Amino acid sequence: MSKLKFLILLTVAPLFMVPNAYAQQTDVDPNMELEIDSEFMPEADFEAPVPANAPSVELTPQILYQFLIAEVAGQRGQYEFAARTFADLAIATRDPRIARRAADAAMAAKQMNLALSQTRLWFELEPDSLAARQTLANLLAAGNHLDELATMLAKDLAEDGPRVGESLLRLSRVMTRHPDKVAVVKLVDQLTIPYENLPEAHFARAQAAVGINETERALASLDKALALRPQWELAALMKVQLLPRGAAQTAFLKSFVERNPNAWAMRQTYARALVGDKEYAAARSEFRAVLEGMPDNVEVTYALGILALQLEDVADAERHLRRVLEVGKGDQNPVYFYLGQIAEDGKRFDEALNLYAGVSSGDHQLQALLRSAQILARSGRTDEAREKLVQARSLAPKEEPRLLIAEAQLLRESGRYEEVLKLLAEGLKKNPEAPELLYESAIAAEKLDKLDLAEKWFRKLIALQPDQALGYNALGYSLADRNLRLDEAQKLIDQALALSPGDPFILDSKGWVLFRQGKYEQALAALKQAYTIRQDAEIAAHLGEVLWALGRVDEARALWLEAAKAHPSNTLLAATIKRLSP
16 A cells, blocks of 8 residues: 555545444443553654555555545544444554554543454554553553453563563563552463563563552562572662662662672762762762762852852852753752852852842742842842842742831831831731731831821731730730820720730830839839840830939949940940930
8 A cells, every 4th residue: 555645635524433343342441541651643644664464455446535534623623423434444554553543532532442442453554553552551451351461462572582681671661551459460470480590570560560559579589680690770760769868778789789880870879878868978979979989060169069068068069050051951949049158158248149149930930139239228229128028929829918017128228118108018918817918017106106007007917816925915015105095005004015925025015114114123123034034225225214213323334335346336225325425
């Protein structure tokens, strides 16, 4: 038969169902899902070589018509019609190419009985076709035709001669289609009996045993395979996967690598196991050995860079990571990020910003943006820093409250309090019940003496978190600091203290409200307790003011001097000292 090669420039008449003369009844499940390596119904390959045993058939109008309507049906997704039409044509012509086409269409239509019958015909017509053999084996396994499959595979293995080992390794791929894994184990054991002198036979048995979760049985088969071929990495890697993580696994890896120093895959696995055991120096040594044998291996180069960072060998880390960038393979985002960290730690800030800008996606992108914002903020480039935070918000909407607070902090440090309040208020519109936003918004309002607004947000925070001390303490201190509603302020602070006893900042609030009430000795006791727990600048400012009010001026000055040395930039402490001790 000459090659079918047509240029279809016509409108096909309405399709009709061609009677199917080859519908065999088998017990294949018609709804069965079958995994195949290529898409169903690919376009016909008319340029493919004609099989040597292809029949010589006259290209009649009827054959041409059937072929065309089947092709068009397949392209339109009418796979069942295409499959049955191709099947009739395959029976009539006995052409293996058309039988294959019929099998493809039948699988696309999930007509597994027809797919099996057409694949049998295809294999019958083209017995040397590896594709036909593999497809038939897959369908037999999936359809529970174990006896037929066993006969077929036994015959194939017997005829494979010196390549029988490769065929044994393919057994598991065929058997994964079969739902009864216990039956698979029995079949593999039976098929491999004549080949027990080959390591591949024991490897196939190990794979089948894994299918029924018999780990010990699989390990025993792998040990037999390795006894026959001690340097076989494939079997060794499978054994590693089956061994429990820990001493036994590491000991096997170490032993195998010592006996086979050029087993690079196993050596990499051993190095990763050492990393898992936090044996970083030993892991680094193994990865270095692998890199000597595989100098172009990017994964190993990257691993060495990360291990060098872990071991604080910054120069070596940078050298390896830059090499990864030069090669330009794989995901470059983490490489840019870690190089950015190295540059930032080395105070090469412009370089760090450029490297962080290279992180365009992945897990490190958010951190790169935040670190860039920090660098820009420290350099006084507040607006550029804000742009980074805005970009971060779009990237991680769930983190928006935290990122808004970070942006507000930038503005606050620049004294732009009105912008702080506006930014946070906008954030509250989107996240009206975000506790951290409520707190920061209230603090911002308080800074601008918008006390009604601050109290509204503090009280909402208390309502949302009645078991948390933060809202009670913040509102109580705000009132006490302005000498307003002191009894109410004390109740709020006492409630906070009951929820969080011993908190130095709440003790500071307690001391401050007592001071406002004129209870100096009680205030002194509370503030001393707070300062003992935490030597904070604002606690020192309050404690010093109470001492000053009690006439213990020298003690106050000494305390302030000590605190000012530790916290030279604290505005409240500086203002208190200036006000009381000019």
